Amino acid sequence: MEEYLAINRTSWDERAPAHAASPGYAVARFAEDPEFLSDVVRFDLPRLGDVRGLRGVHLQCHIGTDTVSLARLGARMTGLDLSPASLAEARRVAELAGADVDFVEAETYAAVDVLGREQFDLVFTGVGAICWLPDIGRWAQVVADLLRPGGRLFMREGHPVLWALADARPDGLLVLEYPYFEHEDAQVWDEPGTYVETDVAFVHNTTHSWNHGLGEIVTALLANGLELTMLVEHDSVPWEALEGQMDKLEGGEFRFADRPDRLPHSYTLQAVKPGRGKPSA
Numbered sequence: 001m002e003e004y005l006a007i008n009r010t011s012w013d014e015r016a017p018a019h020a021a022s023p024g025y026a027v028a029r030f031a032e033d034p035e036f037l038s039d040v041v042r043f044d045l046p047r048l049g050d051v052r053g054l055r056g057v058h059l060q061c062h063i064g065t066d067t068v069s070l071a072r073l074g075a076r077m078t079g080l081d082l083s084p085a086s087l088a089e090a091r092r093v094a095e096l097a098g099a100d101v102d103f104v105e106a107e108t109y110a111a112v113d114v115l116g117r118e119q120f121d122l123v124f125t126g127v128g129a130i131c132w133l134p135d136i137g138r139w140a141q142v143v144a145d146l147l148r149p150g151g152r153l154f155m156r157e158g159h160p161v162l163w164a165l166a167d168a169r170p171d172g173l174l175v176l177e178y179p180y181f182e183h184e185d186a187q188v189w190d191e192p193g194t195y196v197e198t199d200v201a202f203v204h205n206t207t208h209s210w211n212h213g214l215g216e217i218v219t220a221l222l223a224n225g226l227e228l229t230m231l232v233e234h235d236s237v238p239w240e241a242l243e244g245q246m247d248k249l250e251g252g253e254f255r256f257a258d259r260p261d262r263l264p265h266s267y268t269l270q271a272v273k274p275g276r277g278k279p280s281a
């Protein structure tokens, strides 16, 4: 296993149980309410379309809350993730929810080897996923290879402009500090916390990540034969990206309190693999 994968996996393995226990992920709600959906999936319902009967794969599914939500909407879901501890939580979430979901341990670039070529009508990914992958072109090829002709990629992500921002500053200014474009070298972080409320003190805090510009993402998908059918930039994001500077909105979203229209916070993208297949959008 490459070094960056091992380093990131250790960090995610340690954080997964704390995430599953956090109020933010609301795992218990899946047991209490058979109609409950994750905030991320609920946010995109106006754009998602009918997923009933689709064979779907959720790349980097983490603890499976979005995967299970898509299953509740009628898709036959497989979740894939690098982190065994995340998948253990995901299996528990699916059981609590009474959802029949397959979870598979693999790194994203190995997804086609593990799951097969052109097996899926829907590839779903989102919210803090592609930043863990060094090469967006390689990711786009995996997505294209997983999809059946006529199938689609549906993703929600933090915006690369947001990822490029410096940490919260006392003067409240938003400053671009980190790369917007993809670089070969990883950004190496040493951060003790996580993005949800927790009292757990973590010890494995090093991660390696990469930003990818919006143009790079779209170009990579087009270069792998997909057609872009939706790109919506949002003025909210589903985690508190800059501590102390964001308002919490209904539905688990956060928005900069001061002049939020200065920058896109997140985006939803859909791209379709041309060809005749089961209609999926």
Ligand SMILES: C[S@@+](CC[C@H](N)C(=O)[O-])C[C@H]1O[C@@H](n2cnc3c(N)ncnc32)[C@H](O)[C@@H]1O
Pocket: 005, 008, 009, 012, 060, 061, 062, 063, 064, 065, 066, 080, 081, 082, 083, 086, 106, 107, 108, 109, 126, 127, 128, 129, 132, 133
């Ligand atoms: C921020 S979480 C995704 C969050 C997810 N959208 C959610 O809110 O539940 C990132 C996930 O990506 C997984 N991951 C990171 N790098 C990966 C890789 N190269 N291949 C597969 N999974 C990876 C981690 O194990 C982690 O579960």
